Amino acid sequence: MALNYSTTIGPKHVVFKKVSKDKLVAVYMAKRDFVDHCDFVDPVDGVIVIDQGQLKGKKVYVMLSCTFRYGRQDMDVMGVAFRRDLFVVTRQVYPELQDKEKLTHTKVQQKLLHKLGDNAFPFFFEFPDNLPCSIALQPGPSDVGKKCAVEFEVKAFCCENQDEKINKQSSVRLTIRKIQFSPENSKLVPVAETTFEFLMSEKPLHLKLSLPKETFYHGEPIPVTVEITNSSSRNIKDISVSVEQVTNIVLYSNDKYVKSVAKEETSDSVPSGTSLKKDYTLYPLLAHNKDRRGLALDGRLKHEDTNLASSSM
DSSP: OEEEEESSSSOOOOEEEEEOOSEEEEEESSSSSSEEEESSOOOOOEEEEEEEHTTTEEEEEEEEEEEOOOOOOGGGGGTTTTTEEEEEEEEESSSSSSHHHHHHOSSSHHHHHHOOOTTEEEEEEEOOTOOOOOOEEEOOTTOOSOEEEEEEEHHHEEESTTTOOOOGGGEEEEEEEEEOOOOOOOTOOOOEEEEEOTTTTTEEEEEEOOEEEEEOOTOOOEEEEEEEEEEESEEOOOOOEEEEEEEEOOSSEEEEEEEEEEEOOOEEEEEEEEEEEEEEEEOGGGGGTTTTTTEEEEEOOOOOOOOOOOOOO
């Protein structure tokens, strides 16, 4: 167990702090959400504070990891863990291998180093290309333990060398998130069209679906325009419109899940030889899908709400 709380270094800066149980090492970070802007990702930076009197010749390391977990920890059997490390990088913080100035990249780091004194050391990581964002599959109401998820973590620890077993008393872990931000492109107007041929009908049915824009943000309603030209001999009735979430899991199996997250069922009809043009509004919200097992959600930090997973760019 470790202490986990926030502190401030000024009127506008909240800093996240976590201290190991033996108080040997502490992590300070100005934020826990790091944005993937599609063409670049925010780097991960912070400050480690060390109690050098307790070190006794040991070294201090900081690690950034991305892990895919696909089973609970208590399911790990015969040394086979239901997890896979997608990315792990470890840096030595103390004794220093570089000058502090070379590892100090932000003003918040500079302020922390100035405030925390000589026992404070900066760290800095850059995400590699093509790492997934933080995401989790929603457990069912009766599920317990860790869920299937992609998780990111910053971990600081001290030991003789980075390959030996880490003493949990002298280590500290801080969960972070890699999240995606997609700038709105108002020039793209999505349109989909299809034609259905029916047996014993000379002419087809034409269906067109359009949206006013390509990007929608969490909580925003999605207006949909449906146009149907029914030249067939069939009468069309009970039109339904839905938003579906498609989740592909390709690491441990080639699974694909398709789940409706918003649906409007109507009694609208299009008799043979007529047409229909109508607008519908859909609300894909996690609040309407709380207990549905297997929905993909954006990763969450402890005790915080989240939302339906963003589309992967």
